[in-house]
Amino acid sequence: MAVKDRDRFSTATRIRLLGEQTAARVYRSQTKRQARRSRLTGRAALLAMVVCSLVVALAYPIRQYVAQRGEIADLRRQKQQTQERVERLRDEKARWQDDAYAEQQIRKRLHYVMPGETGYIVVDPGAGKQSRTDLGAADRPWYRNIWDEVDTSDASGG
Numbered sequence: 001m002a003v004k005d006r007d008r009f010s011t012a013t014r015i016r017l018l019g020e021q022t023a024a025r026v027y028r029s030q031t032k033r034q035a036r037r038s039r040l041t042g043r044a045a046l047l048a049m050v051v052c053s054l055v056v057a058l059a060y061p062i063r064q065y066v067a068q069r070g071e072i073a074d075l076r077r078q079k080q081q082t083q084e085r086v087e088r089l090r091d092e093k094a095r096w097q098d099d100a101y102a103e104q105q106i107r108k109r110l111h112y113v114m115p116g117e118t119g120y121i122v123v124d125p126g127a128g129k130q131s132r133t134d135l136g137a138a139d140r141p142w143y144r145n146i147w148d149e150v151d152t153s154d155a156s157g158g
Contacts, residue, residue: 111141 095101106112113119121141137145 109142111143 096105111119111121140148
């Protein structure tokens with residue numbers, strides 16, 4: 001018995017027993033982790049599959065919703081601009097109903113003068129360097145455009 005007791009308290013025996021106990025603990029820990037991991041992996045896979053299904057199912061309707069909200073905002077902006085334009089046109093129509101405004105615009109745009117008045121056109125000093133054809137039709141008086149057309153058709157033999 002003395003040999004057995006001595007062997008039981010020897011360092012090598014204690015180290016061997018300690019190693020066996022540690023190995024057993026590690027093995028039990030690993031099997032518990034694997035059992036827990038396999039259980040969580042199944043749950044995680046199911047959860048991931050459900051989340052992916054929801055994302056796929058909701059992606060198109062959400063995209064359509066966002067696109068429609070943007071389109072609605074654009075249409076509201078267009079409506080506002082159109083209403084502002086209508087108001088400006090109404091104001092302009094009301095101004096044209098006034099004879100004084102109409103007369104002023106006719107004098108300004110068409111270079112008309114009243115009987116007994118003398119009409120003058122002020123020419124820019126730098127404009128003398130340009131030919132008449134360099135000016136745009138909108139920049140010249142209406143009668144100048146007519147005479148230029150007559151001259152052009154006369155020169156072409158028309």
